[in-house]
Amino acid sequence: MSTKKHSPQAKRSEALSGRLSKSASELSCASPKQTSPPRARSAHHHTPLSVVHRTQHFFTNLKSRWQRSRSRERCPAGTIFSLAPGADSSGTEYAADQSSEHSTPAHSPRHRVKKDASVTRQPSIDPVPSTSGTPAHHARAPPPELLQLEPDEGQRLREQQLRQHAFFQLKIHLKRGQNLMAMDKNGTSDPYVKFKAGGRLLHKSRIVYRELNPVWDECFTVPIEDPFVPVQLKVFDYDWGLQDDFMGSCQLDLRALELGRPQDLVLCLRDPNKPTLDMGEIVLNVTLWPKTQEDKDQYLLKNTRLSDVNKRLKAQIWSSVVTIVLVEAKNLPAMDLDTRSSDPYCKFRLGNEKYKSKVVWKSLHPSWLEQFDLHLYDDQEQVLEVTVWDKDKQTKDDFLGRCTIDLSQLEREKTHSIWQELEDGNGQIFLLLTISGTTQSETITDLASYRENPRDIEIIERRYTWYRLNENSSGVGWLCVKVYGAKGLAAADLGGKSDPFCVLELGNARLQTHTEYKTLAPNWMKIFTFTVKDISSILELTVYDEDHDHKVEFLGKLAVPLLNIRNGEKRWFALKDKKMRARAKGNYPQILLEMTVIWNVLKGAIRVVNPKEPKYMHQEAKFKRQLFIRNVMRLKAIIMWFIEVGKILQDCFEWESRIRSFLGLLAWLAFCYYYEMWMLPFLMLIFFFRNWLIYRLTGGNPLLLPVDDDDLLAEEDDEEEEEKKSLKERLQAIQEVTQTVQNAIGYVASLGEAVKNLMNFTVPYLSYIAIIMLFGAMLVLYIIPLRYLLMAWGINKFTRKILRPHTIPNNEVLDLLSRVPDDEVLLDIRELKPHPPNEHRRDARKKHKAA
Secondary structure, three states: OOOOOOOHHHHHHHHHHHHHHHHHHHHHHOEOOEOOOHHHHHHHHOOOOOHHHHHHHHHHHHHHHHHHHHHHHHOOOOOOOOOOOOOOHHHOOEOOOOOOOOOOOOOOHHHHHHHOOOOOOOOOOOOOOOOOOOOOOOOOOOOHHHHHHOOOHHHHHHHHHHHOOOEEEEEEEEEEEEOOOOOOOOOOOOEEEEEEEOOEEEEEOOOOOOOOOOEEEEEEEEEEOOOOOOEEEEEEEOOOOOOOEEEEEEEEOHHHOOEOOOEEEEEEOEEOOEOOOOOOEEEEEEEEEEEOHHHHHHHHHHHHHHHHHHHHHHHOOOOEEEEEEEEEEEOOOOOEOOOOEOOEEEEEEEOOEEEEOOOOOOOOOOEEEEEEEEEEOOOOOOEEEEEEEEOOOOOOOEEEEEEEEEHHHOOOOOEEEEEEEOEOOOOEEEEEEEEEOOOOOOOOOEOOOOOOOHHHHHHHHHHOOOOOOOOOOOOOEEEEEEEEEEEEEOOOOOOOOOOEEEEEEEOOEEEEOOOOOOOOOOOOOEEEEEEEOOOOOEEEEEEEEEOHHHOEEEEEEEEEEHHHOOOOEEEEEEOEOOOOOOEOOEEEEEEEEEEEEEEOHHHHHHHHOOOOOOOOOOOOOOOOHHHHHHHHHHHHHHHHHHHHHHHHHHHHHHOOOHHHHHHHHHHHHHHHHHOOOOHHHHHHHHHHHHHHHHHHHHOOOHHHOOOOHHHHHHHHHHHHHHHHOOHHHHHHHHHHHHHHHHHHHHHHHHHHHHHHHHHOOOOHHHHHHHHHHHHHHHHHHHHOOHHHHHHHHHHHHHHHHHHOOOOOOOOHHHHHHHHOOOHHHHHHHOOOOOOOHHHHHHHHHHHHHHO
């Protein structure tokens, strides 16, 4: 075997060039999973390299260093960034990487040190972005030659300092994103950020819609057990109903952070498959706090309790439902000096549940009218905390006051009206609070253990006897509702079942049953009592399906007027849909009820003629085409009734039936001659007596009688035909109705403007005629009594057809007003100047010069 001789200087240069070429290739191409063993590296140094290979390695090293310098210039000093490691790059392009939130890294550097204490940990090279076509990875320990050339004592000291602590907390302030990728067709994105460590999801930010420079401004703290595992940041574009688009990722190396010191970082986003693509930056502030073993134990204990609470919340094992109606507040302090007002909103907290109301802008006496349902647990603190805040768009919200309500002191199954003074501030807040929906079988609302006592009923009947008007009872009566159960409900869940519960509302009082899970025939067996404040009120029962996160879905509704209740009658009631016009979905859904109402007749009559209590929670009616047409038709029906009465009188005036006209004339003359003021109510009593006879003979109002399914099907067919109409037909129907309303409103406005123009001498001739007519009417009324004038007017109307058969019936007052122009006509007849002012002056100057 032949060997070549080389000089010592040539051997040293060859070895040095080999080491540089090897380190450059490792930095640019090596994978973290594949590291060459020392035996291979040593063999590589003794392998002869050609001049071409040496030149290629030299330029590769030079190119990688030049790219590193460019990337460092792009990101400010102190910035820590890298791409997702190759071990995780397979799933970074998809938002649906549902990693386990409880998984832990299996091969952490921290764990390896604990297993083998004799192995000395080598400092790692700072991860850098790669632009050479191969994704840069978190490199492992460099060769010993590089360690001898570039030692990093600071990194080694930081790692030793990190191993001294058992637990860390990482406080992250996610500020904003800059120059993100546009993933949607409109040139924007809907970005959000996921923070992960070792495959475990730490935090997911909110979605900022239609923004390439989103501002999240979120602060959160996450536990860190192993600081040697980097925190991965992945940005995604939210797509509703589709798979979210990947927008880039980066890494946060916790080893480079100083303990207990906030640091502002700018992380550059990269795509492992497209390393040269610039995908924007993430700006955040991070602080790594070391904790002791005792802090770790306390955190784990607290975290275990929170997880148990969350599991129980998801399982919906609550004992009662706290229904809060936020009505209004008064006398709040003014926090905005410019407008001398505030923009108040409220926050509610009960245990771990929190709710926030809407903001009422520029008001010191806001009215919210919002309803919140919170869930009460036996082992939680039963204190409701209410805080009032002033909304500020630019600065932090101002605190206006707070109050606490001890729910353990309030009576269950009763609506409480609470005015609460605000502590640490000024003002009062008004709430309606109800604790209902109890699940315990031993509560007083449980019908299975309820035994009716006749003596209690006698006491209630004596309390509401008609002559007891000075009693301290707040209402006019007492209502007892026994809710047994329901059947035939619609299936709201995917498994063909529902989780139904029933809500009872009487005015502003609101109670509800517990939830029966996985059934279409619930058996609630509850009894509720209400204080009746108005006997004309309507009891509303609504059945809902309870979904996850305590959301509800409508199943059916029933409305029962209190005056229609038959005491002690146990019967099934059919449930209606939301519009209350047809049967609800399901297999003929029904609810089994038994109701009893006891009330004071005299107190009820007095209450009816007093102002009605407003219902705080009501839905505002939005504009709907069918509702608009239906309201117009209702008004038209009332107007047509008056028109029919007018036609009957007109037939009498025209002597279509001589007997009826003659009797009408005699009745009119007798009424005018003998009329007294007490006769007007008597005439109305005659109409009431006529309708009472019809009511007794027909068995009741046809609108209150039960409806057959055939009639409901006919109504549904009408609705389907209405829905099948084309857009042109619907627009034509709306046009016809709006045209009728438009003409009626125009006619009334024209009459009003005619009266105004008649009195302000718009047409002096007609105004003088009106003055003469008023003088004549004044003299006639002064000389002749009104009854004789009415008799003369009746004789004229009844005899006109006989004496003047060809005359046209008229009304002198309306005829005069029809001659007076309204404002629209005045605008039409207003004259314009023949010539513009400048042109008129120009013509005058020309004539003057010509003269």
